[in-house]
Amino acid sequence: MLRQFELVERVLSYDPQADEGLLNRAYVYTVKAHGAQKRASGDPYFSHPVEVAGILTELKLDMATIITGLLHDTIEDTVATPEEIEEEFGSEIAVLVDGVTKLSQLELQSDRTKQAENFSKLLLAMSNDIRVLLVKLADRLHNMRTLHFIKKPEKRLRIATETMEIYAPLAERIGIQNFRDELEDLAFVELNEEARKSIMRRLEYLREEDEDLVTRIVKDLQSDLAEAGITAEISGREKRPYSIWRKMEQKNVTFEQLSDIIAFRIIVSSVEECYHALGIMHAKYSMVPGRFKDYISTPKRNNYQSIHTTIFGPERQRIEVQIRTRQMHETNEYGVAAHWQYKQQIGAPLNEGQQYRWLRELLEILEEASDPDEFLEHTKLNMYQDQVFCFTPKGDLISLPAGSSPVDFAYAVHTRVGDTCVGAKVNKRMTPLRSVLKNGDQVEILRSKNQTPSPTWESFVVSGKARSAIRRFIRQQQRHQYVELGQSIAEKAFRNFSKPYAEKALAPAIKYWDLDTVEDLYCSLGDGTHTSRQLLEIIFPGEKESQENENVVPITRGKSDRKKTRGAAVPIRGLIPGMAMHFAGCCHPLPGDRIVGIVTTGKGVTIHTIDCDTLEQFAEVPERWLDVAWETESETQHVQVGRINVVMANEPGALSSVTSSIAANNGNITNLVISNRTQEFFEMRVDIEVRDVKHLTNIIAALRADPVISSVERAGG
Structure with a gap:
């Protein structure tokens, strides 16, 4: 353990202007405060903060940081108070000590969610003063050096895993390579001791x-x-x-x-x-x-x-x-630590400049993540992956995780650029958005103010910033659609009881279900958490439905205000797939089909054709059935996927004949699967983008007229 004069000499060796008296007071204060406390190793507890301070001197940090290292456990583990620390050592040191203390208290929780909350608070503290992280890393480094003294294997494993997943990558991101290397190696001892011993034996042999x-x-x-x-x-x-x-x-x-x-x-x-x-x-x-x-x-x-x-x-x-x-x-x-910005401009924001860009991105992810676990997942993506370097058309360098796509690039430039991305030119050539970027690529993002993030992007983006932004948009859109759908369900329920609809009448249900607003109630109806039958039983207990109820729920959606769109229907086909409304993959309903909706808890409504075999599974739960109908078609033509089963002759040119017939009738094949093959025939399942049932019927008629086609039928449920 460092002795008092040795610590003071270390600081004075690189900072001759340091307040020697204040350093001595802090050393004595921590020794007295921790008193007879012991560590798991049997050493006096005050040896830990002294060693942490010693580690910080290796980075040649300012005196306030060294004193924070000496005092970082006093508030948590002794009778010392933040007010006392401020009185003795000043407000700057008190704020730093308090910040490290709060993080240490959170660390006592082993639950993964608590770990994620701890990490998010660490980043927030870093954004105000990077020295909080430096002290925390030194604290973790000394704890890892003495990890073997902890008797419980599960505790050692938890600490080692947290070190490998969070603290070592953070040390790498702020450029302290020695800290990162030692933290990783100390965690490696606990996480994979046999592998480490094997490598050590080979190194010794060399x-x-x-x-x-x-x-x-x-x-x-x-x-x-x-x-x-x-x-x-x-x-x-x-x-x-x-x-x-x-x-x-x-x-x-x-x-x-x-x-x-x-x-x-x-x-x-x-x-x-x-x-x-x-x-x-x-x-x-x-x-x-x-x-x-x-x-x-x-x-x-x-x-x-x-x-x-x-x-x-x-x-x-x-x-x-x-x-x-x-x-x-x-x-x-x-x-x-090699930059003395925080010593020259105390209180200045430290996330400026290229070296702090990653911190800004993590803070953006923190704002967009729906829960701490999601934040931790995105952050690991942001910190762990190797880099690829690409350039904007103006020559600005953008560093991205390896495997990034143009969508990742767009979000790295700015969140708004990512949200409005419609295409990309890589090295001046149009390129699919899911293509993988390589070192040196020049990327130009094409934008449209009418564009919104596509849920399919999440399947190929690799950066935490892009993924969190896309998920945030999906959450917002889902809630918006759940609210619109829920309002339609509520209005239909009132009509079935021949009661005038008014939002004030929903108050008993809002209270009963412990919700905050009428919008929350609509959302709970739209996502299937509650049903219209449950709503009516609360508002009209004992009453029966009207025999002259309407049998269709108009499904509304749009960017306009809900009150303005009340009663106005929007085509089902205009809904974004995977949000509040889903089209069943078993029967592929199309405009013109008779349809019915099945409400699934937490997922909204799935649309089936009225004759879909899957509906038999829901015969015993009529409260989950919802009558829906296609609305009048708007001027804008939308496409949906219809499925057909084709049996054709096994001869040269047959497949070309099928695809040509579909194309000639303005159909676009999205998927083709050969399900069976014999010497004479092929059996195929073909998914085609069409406008409606009539469009698909025309395509089927054209195929049946082709001599190479043995049979063609629309796929059922």
């Missing part, structure tokens, strides 16, 4: 086989650069076991196939010398194809800069070489 290898290679590289007049600091280091294991898993290779178990770092004085040194390496040694990355011209999202290349080095072994300047090295090792 060291014993040629213990002077690193020294010789460093000497040769130093000589190569010196001949060209470049003075460089060169070092070689083994990668940590978890880093090695992760590469083996990602690339599906063996330990022996890895080329960068030992990485050599060349530190020079300027950017020009970086590229000069790279030229010398590639001129003298063969480069391994596909193993070159220039993070100087295109930095990572955490502002990491370096040139990475793999060469067949002096000993004819494949080695990785990293070339950077001293300033880059400081930033790469200490990340945000």
Whole structure:
């Protein structure tokens, strides 16, 4: 454990202006406050905050952060109060200590939802002062160093998992590589001890086989650069076991196939010398194809800069070489801690600039996520994946997770750009929105003010920001449609009782179901949580339905105000699939069919044709049946999918004849499945986009007239 004078000397070594007296007071305060408390290791408890402060001095942080490290557990674990901390050490330190304390209290919850809430609060605290995260990471690092003293295996596993999933990626995102590497490796011990031991044995074998290898290679590289007049600091280091294991898993290779178990770092004085040194390496040694990355011209999202290349080095072994300047090295090792912005502008927002863009994106995701678990899921997407670098038409660099699509790119530019995206040009060529972007692609997003996010986008986007924005839109649209549908159900229910409809009459049901507003009641009816029969039993107990009730519920939808659209019907076909209304995949109802709706709890209404066999399953639950009808067609033509079963001759050109007949009648095939094949015939199921039943009937008639067609029928339920 660091002694008092050693801690003070460390701070003064890089910050001679530090208040030595305040540091001494804080050290003594934490020792007295924690008193005789013990840790799981048996050490005095105050050794933990002292070690946390020591870790923070390695990052050369300001005095307020060091003192926060000393005091971070006093409010939670002793009788100290925030008011007392403020009186003794000032408001700045009191705010930091209080922020770390609140996060620590949340961490006591092992439930996943609580973990997600903890993480979201951590990000909010970071957005005000990044030093809260720095103290939290130092606290977690020391706890991981002493994790083996905890007796309960399940507790060790929970802490290690949380470290691997949340704190190590956060350390990487703010650029503190040493923290990330050590956190991952310490968690690896608990999560996969056997794999770690296996890698350690192999590393030990390599060291014993040629213990002077690193020294010789460093000497040769130093000589190569010196001949060209470049003075460089060169070092070689083994990668940590978890880093090695992760590469083996990602690339599906063996330990022996890895080329960068030992990485050599060349530190020079300027950017020009970086590229000069790279030229010398590639001129003298063969480069391994596909193993070159220039993070100087295109930095990572955490502002990491370096040139990475793999060469067949002096000993004819494949080695990785990293070339950077001293300033880059400081930033790469200490990340945000290398920037003294928070010391020079206390209280200034720290999420400005490229290196904080990821934090802004996480805060946007926090605003859009419906619950903490969803937020945690999106955040992991945002933090874990490798990057691909693309450019806007103006040349601005956009970094995205690997596997990103143009939709991810659009949302990375701005949420509004993503919401209104209708198409994309990649390298000046029209490209499907689901295509995967590659490094160096230039992407131009085509927009329309009438466009809205498509629910199908969620199936191929990979960035957390894009996925959360799409889900947010879907939630809003679903509620809007549930409300419209629920209002129609309520109005129909009143008509069935020959009662005048008024929203005031719904008050008893709102109270009975413990809802807040009439809109909540409509939503509960629309999504199937409650039925119209239950509504009537509450409002008109004991009364029976009118014999002269209307048998059709007009399904309304639209952007206009609900009161204005009351009683006005909108075509069912205009509804967005997957929202409040669904068209059954068993019978594929089309405009012109007689239809019926089945209300499913939490999913809204599914539309079936009146003769669909599936309806037999709901014979015993009449309260789930809803009479619906197609409304008068508007000027805008909408298409829906109809399904036909085709039996055709097995002969050359037969399939071409079928598709040509469908196309000639303005049908668009969306799916075609061959269900059976014999020597004489093919049996196929074909899904076709059509306007209505009449349109599909015309297509069927045209197919029946074709001599290669044996039979064609519309698919039933």
